[in-house]
Amino acid sequence: METAVEPGNNEPLLFGFGFDEAGLHTPLTWDEVLEGGHAKYKRVWLHLDRQSAQAQGWLYRKSGLDRLTVQALLQEETRPRAARHGHGYLINLRGPNLNEGADVEDLVTLRMWAGEDLLITLRARPVRSATDVRKLVEDGEIDTSTGALVAGLADRLTDRMEIVLDDFDDEADRYEDELLDPKARIDRSVLPEFRRRVLQVRRHITPQREALNTLVRDGAQSGLFSDQDLLFLRESADRITRLTELVENIRERSSVLYEEAIQSSTEETNQRLFVLAILSAVFLPISFVTGLFGVNLGGIPGAGNPVAFITLVIALALSVAGTLALLRWQRWI
Structure with a gap:
């Protein structure tokens, strides 16, 4: 007391x-x-x-x-x-x-x-x-x-x-x-x-x-x-x-x-950077292809084909799946 x-x-x-x-x-x-x-x-x-x-x-x-x-x-x-x-x-x-x-x-x-x-x-x-x-x-x-x-x-x-x-x-x-x-x-x-x-x-x-x-x-x-x-x-x-x-x-x-x-705190920061790096790797092919097909120039393949868009979407999905499989195989995720 x-x-x-x-x-x-x-x-x-x-x-x-x-x-x-x-x-x-x-x-x-x-x-x-x-x-x-x-x-x-x-x-x-x-x-x-x-x-x-x-x-x-x-x-x-x-x-x-x-x-x-x-x-x-x-x-x-x-x-x-x-x-x-x-x-x-x-x-x-x-x-x-x-x-x-x-x-x-x-x-x-x-x-x-x-x-x-x-x-x-x-x-x-x-x-x-x-x-x-x-x-x-x-x-x-x-x-x-x-x-x-x-x-x-x-x-x-x-x-x-x-x-x-x-x-x-x-x-x-x-x-x-x-x-x-x-x-x-x-x-x-x-x-x-x-x-x-x-x-x-x-x-x-x-x-x-x-x-x-x-x-x-x-x-x-x-x-x-x-x-x-x-x-x-x-x-x-x-x-x-x-x-x-x-x-x-x-x-x-x-x-x-x-x-x-x-x-x-460093581990948390590294984990977040790692997630961002994975997302960048996954979306890199998509960004490249969409950028390439988004140019306003003649000669773009499939420009007159009604199923070209669906084909492109499927190809991009397969690209994402392939990238994820590769990262998994390398044990990065």
């Missing part, structure tokens, strides 16, 4: 929580963040609008992050990755675009700074996986450590990516069935578009697997992730590995489907 998307507003802080020693959460406002009120909590999670000028200014001046980290969080173009930086991690993950009117393959990016006492997540477009984890926090159904929140976000992003790729797999099955059905007529233009969509997802899913594997490999040494967190991350990495193999399989199938569609 889909959860509600993040509310559309112009606020730099989409939502935020402060966590006390017991892990209990308290919602934060942007004014509290500006005034430094979030510093009294043991841990803080701030989910910001990356395109907000106020959020960008706060990151540069008041977040406590160095300039290189902030620039990495705010850069326009990025790919999935996880890199250790100081006492925290820079993490970029991607998920399907489930916003209204958007293409799911136009993946949305969730950028994170994960430190022991501070988790900052940023997005330019609504990311439903962040809203999912927000609800888990509000319902008290997730551990509120930074590692657990990161693992939860990775898990929900993988859940949604899995659904999208399963849909792609079903779509490829449908195209295969249509190609195998002689009565079906598939529009060849949909296959290149389908392949483009698959490649667009494939472009980011492979580095996402590498990013999660990096967190699994290095996370235990950082102390940021508990064994339970690493278990969730390892499971997400394994699922992403399966999805990587699935998207590669779908890409190959889409290429084969397009080639088969082209071949089928």
Whole structure:
């Protein structure tokens, strides 16, 4: 069941929580963040609008992050990755675009700074996986450590990516069935578009697997992730590995489907040309004779004979039968 998307507003802080020693959460406002009120909590999670000028200014001046980290969080173009930086991690993950009117393959990016006492997540477009984890926090159904929140976000992003790729797999099955059905007529233009969509997802899913594997490999040494967190991350990495193999399989199938569609179209064209060639061969003698006897010159044989026309028709019929017999004998028809 889909959860509600993040509310559309112009606020730099989409939502935020402060966590006390017991892990209990308290919602934060942007004014509290500006005034430094979030510093009294043991841990803080701030989910910001990356395109907000106020959020960008706060990151540069008041977040406590160095300039290189902030620039990495705010850069326009990025790919999935996880890199250790100081006492925290820079993490970029991607998920399907489930916003209204958007293409799911136009993946949305969730950028994170994960430190022991501070988790900052940023997005330019609504990311439903962040809203999912927000609800888990509000319902008290997730551990509120930074590692657990990161693992939860990775898990929900993988859940949604899995659904999208399963849909792609079903779509490829449908195209295969249509190609195998002689009565079906598939529009060849949909296959290149389908392949483009698959490649667009494939472009980011492979580095996402590498990013999660990096967190699994290095996370235990950082102390940021508990064994339970690493278990969730390892499971997400394994699922992403399966999805990587699935998207590669779908890409190959889409290429084969397009080639088969082209071949089928070529065969249909050749069949029609063959029929036209047979008809031309059958009617060639008739065209020659009628053309010859149709000239308005003297000396045409049978011009004064009342049975000449019938004789000509019979001769032409025999010519057609002979031509068909010859083509049959040569196994051309």
